[in-house]
Amino acid sequence: MIACHGIGKTYGHFQVLRDVNLAIAEGECFALFGPNGSGKTTLLKVLATLERPSTGHFEILGMHGLKDKEAIRANLMFLAHGTHLYDELNARENLAFALALRGHHPTDRDVKRALDRVTIGAFADMKVRHYSAGMKKRLALAKTMLANPKILLLDEPFTALDTAGTEILREYVRERLSDNGTVLLSTHDYDKTRPIASRAGILRHGALQETAIEELQSDDLV
């Protein structure tokens, strides 16, 4: 459950977000469309407690976004554009490190299952430095799967993923939704998003306008 109340954010001279109001219930997947530079990533960063909003406040799972940050972080995963992976570590070590910081200690079997699910099990002992962009994305997805958060924030999840990867991601999102999770994703790709999104909205110059997903035209999504 995510609820934003009048969130605004400014960087230097730029107003990136203005008065964003948004409520996403459990089991819903909200797709955030919008042209480049419209503030999609900033909104996700604010909700991921990485940036402090200049105005307004938000609640995640009923917890205040500025006061209960630590509790929110424990229940939230942010699959960002940068993949949060260390180039010098291999896949297993990356997973072990990232999850250990969050207090999880997955068994080898869990790790193997997750890696197999994103079909990079064969490269488990390879340094991430040598991974392609799509493989990195899959590894980040595997990390998210192991952490299994209630709230999932996805920043342009389909870029760099091939058709099979996209299907794996959508399958995982559906699984989270059926498990009463909440998903917020930003994307440019209407066709890939359509099957999983239950609601949609367009950000323009930092202002959010909610639209029924059926009414969206592809030229809206420039």
Next chain:
Amino acid sequence: MTSFNVIRWIVWKDFVTELRSRETISSMVFFALIVILIFSFSFSMDQQAAREVIAGIMWVAFAFTGIIGLGKSFSTELQNDCLEALQMVPEAKGAIYLGKVAANFAFMFLVEILLFPMFVILFNLEVVEEISLLLLVFFLATVGLSAIGTLFSALTVQIRAREVMLPILLLPLVVPVMIAAVEATKGALNGDPLAMYEQWLELLVIYDVVFTVVSFWMFEFVMDS
């Protein structure tokens, strides 16, 4: 217990990364060697003069190599936006800080241990008896440098012109460490009785304690919006 785990994992990660890339320590060591070389060209010294200035040269070299290491410590976190992941770790800012301090301390101390024989050889020092005291001075000063340096490394990594700003912000603040370390090293190298430079060791201990606490507290504000 969780905090201890986080510290351990951070140190482990930094060490494994360093072992595989060998970026930080090698660049620190070679930079320091160049500094030593340039200093020995700049001053033509006999052994008596060397004893007077060697402590200063040593700590200038250590401070600048330390700043290289500290800068690397967080700039490696920028690849793939790993810093964001660290910021989002729940309830572990202090542990991350301590882990980073431990890793930075280990790198800097290691480099100092590697460089010290160079000084001994190149400047003909006789240090056999005072070696334990010198190590104590190195230890205390390096704790201070890494405690406050880690905080400012994390702070400057998120701004523009970070390579310039780290030394600009850090060096005025570590003036006491530099003075105390130079004086204590000089005392130890001259073979003075401990009582003559005890106060500098005390100053280092005070600095270490104060700035570990203050930086531990402030690190939360650096990482957390």
Next chain:
Amino acid sequence: MTNLYIRWGGVCVVAIVLIVLTYNHYRDNLANLAPRQVKQEAPAGDIRVLGMVQGGTLETHGAGEATFTLLGESASLQVQYEGPPPDNLRELKILILIGRWNAATQVFEARDIGIVPNYGFIAGAYLLGLLPLALLLFAMNRRVNFLYDEIKTSKLYEEE
């Protein structure tokens, strides 16, 4: 804007008054005579003479007594010093002697030694201390007034 002129006009007036007072005080109490003036005018009473101790003429007799020649521009004085033991009496030193001119013996009877006052340093310090502050304050006031006007006249941003 008038407010500004009143404020800074006041500061100027105060500064001028201060300068005049200081100058008067300086002329009355602290002006030093040159050896040439002493010889020509032969003033009675206590005077202050500024000059340099000529090299090779200083002879000290005991703790607080000395004789030497004080060198000024185009004239010099015989000086007999009797007073507190001087710290800074040495050859080639520029100093101020406080004492009386004995016209009969043509000897200056000094009883104290003052240091050269260095008014240049004092004036420099005060100018350096106060002038930048005044300029900064002036610039900030102007900027504040400018911002007030700007905020009043500028329009709220509206998206096209």
Next chain:
Amino acid sequence: MTIHRVIRKVQRFEGWFGGGAVLCLVAGLYLGLIGSPPDYYQGEVVRIMYIHVPLAHTSLLGYTVLAVGSLWYLWKRDPIVDNMCQAVAALSAVFTALALGTGMIWGKPTWDTWWTWDARLTSFTVLLLILIGYLMLRTFVDDPEKEARYGAILAIVGFVDLPIIHFSVEWWRTLHQPQSISMRGVSISSGLLVPLLFMSVGMSLLFSYMLMVRTQLLYLDRLLHAKKGRLLSQFHLSKFDS
């Protein structure tokens, strides 16, 4: 937001601070330059003290204000407190630089040297470096929120460091320098104390007045940006209109 109300209330008495500063400074200047006797050892040069010492005191006072304001900012996250911190840092830097400059001028006739690594001069130089670092740091951050937060962190760490720097430098000087060359030369008698007191009070008042003006300046700057839509913040716009 009580701090807003406090600031507004104080701001209303801005003129009193300015006027008081002028009165005290004029009285102090008269007493210092004319009304007081020259020092026994230093002669007339001692009059530089009446401008040097108040400048130095005031810059230290400013740094204290900066540290307290920074703590307050980290606690309440109130943007106007941050404006105050930025203003006080710039002013403290100016006062510190002027204190160093007048100190150097004082040093020339007294010790016949423009610069000596005296403990106080050295620690003031470090203080100036920290303040310049603070101001530089603030120009290198894009996000105003981050700018304020990082500045506050640096200010607090620097404030904790200041006494340690001072003690370390003082110990260091006592090792390397005969005691005769030291700022302690002046023994302050009551005749010297009165003008010093006036100048100190006057400088503090002047500093407060300048601080108010500068805080106002930075606040208005922010408002102008806001009004032009570049840095819109509903909360502060409503403050300005009311």
